[in-house]
Amino acid sequence: MTAPPRNPLEARPALVGEPGLNVALSRIGFSPASAPKTDLALRRREWMLDVMEAQRALSEEARAIPRVRGLSSQDFLDSYYAPGRPVVIERAIDHWPALKRWTPDYLRRKVGDAPVENQGDRAANPDFEIDGYSHKKVLPFGAYMDLIAAGSGNDAYVTANNSAANRAALAPLERDLGHIDTYLTRAHGMMWIGPGGTFTPLHFDLTNNLIAQIVGRKSVIMLPPSESARLHHGRHVFSAVRDLEDETRLVLYPLARAARRFVVDLGPGDLLYSPIGWWHQVRSRDFSVTITYTNFRWPNEGFDSFPAD
Numbered sequence: 001m002t003a004p005p006r007n008p009l010e011a012r013p014a015l016v017g018e019p020g021l022n023v024a025l026s027r028i029g030f031s032p033a034s035a036p037k038t039d040l041a042l043r044r045r046e047w048m049l050d051v052m053e054a055q056r057a058l059s060e061e062a063r064a065i066p067r068v069r070g071l072s073s074q075d076f077l078d079s080y081y082a083p084g085r086p087v088v089i090e091r092a093i094d095h096w097p098a099l100k101r102w103t104p105d106y107l108r109r110k111v112g113d114a115p116v117e118n119q120g121d122r123a124a125n126p127d128f129e130i131d132g133y134s135h136k137k138v139l140p141f142g143a144y145m146d147l148i149a150a151g152s153g154n155d156a157y158v159t160a161n162n163s164a165a166n167r168a169a170l171a172p173l174e175r176d177l178g179h180i181d182t183y184l185t186r187a188h189g190m191m192w193i194g195p196g197g198t199f200t201p202l203h204f205d206l207t208n209n210l211i212a213q214i215v216g217r218k219s220v221i222m223l224p225p226s227e228s229a230r231l232h233h234g235r236h237v238f239s240a241v242r243d244l245e246d247e248t249r250l251v252l253y254p255l256a257r258a259a260r261r262f263v264v265d266l267g268p269g270d271l272l273y274s275p276i277g278w279w280h281q282v283r284s285r286d287f288s289v290t291i292t293y294t295n296f297r298w299p300n301e302g303f304d305s306f307p308a309d
């Protein structure tokens with residue numbers, strides 16, 4: 001006879017919604033009698049999320065992250081923004097001049113040697129995102145482009161954390177962009193520029209985000225908020241797992257293996273709606289430029305009430 005698992009979720013073979021899961025969920029952790037009240041309340045909340053997600057998984061249509069074209073403002077609000085459901089809106093910004101113009105040489109010519117902040121020296125620190133402030137570096141833009149032209153990797157990346165500092169330096173690129181009035185108000189986005197191989201570790205955002213892919217391809221792994229119990233929420237918005245594709249991390253955090261995930265591939269012209277609370281990690285496949293927006297036409301204020309560390 002095999003010993004009962006310490007945590008039945010750990011023994012769960014695959015997706016929520018499989019026969020036997022309800023039994024397993026009811027046996028998680030301590031017995032209700034001995035558990036502190038707060039722990040019981042938390043486990044009941046996890047249970048609710050799990051069974052709701054299991055129900056959604058009954059339908060292929062309901063559980064997918066759809067790829068659509070020509071989505072109206074009202075349909076976006078009704079079917080995606082308000083329900084907090086991710087969607088890829090393909091070819092939404094195909095007509096922006098940036099998609100044709102933004103080669104590395106063109107970017108160098110337009111930005112010149114203006115000082116640009118980036119997140120640097122990341123390779124040596126696995127917590128480079130949590131320790132983001134200590135990784136801020138400033139280089140003339142040409143020197144940054146030389147650095148990332150040297151090869152693919154995750155050592156240096158211009159990210160949203162640098163966007164306020166880079167507003168003036170990157171302003172000459174703005175004229176190559178259009179507007180996304182169907183879903184957004186008019187405001188600046190946050191620009192991400194990096195080589196193939198950049199990696200943004202597993203986290204969720206405190207706002208709804210629209211990720212606009214301008215140059216190159218990215219691969220995004222997305223997981224619903226209901227998977228939080230398997231993703232070891234660590235500091236702030238980050239998962240201690242860091243990378244769901246790294247076997248050495250999965251050995252440390254085996255629950256994460258069973259977390260329901262979606263792989264979303266983005267290419268130039270695609271928009272990904274990433275709702276607040278959805279876990280995601282992002283890898284670039286090529287030299288890549290992305291702009292992220294939070295200025296939706298509808299309220300986007302979850303961050304105000306987030307319980308901080």
Ligand SMILES: O=C(O)CCC(=O)C(=O)O
Nearest residue numbers: 192200205209282290292
């Ligand atoms: O493109 C990336 O590297 C990360 C984007 C992202 O995770 C975000 O905007 O929350």
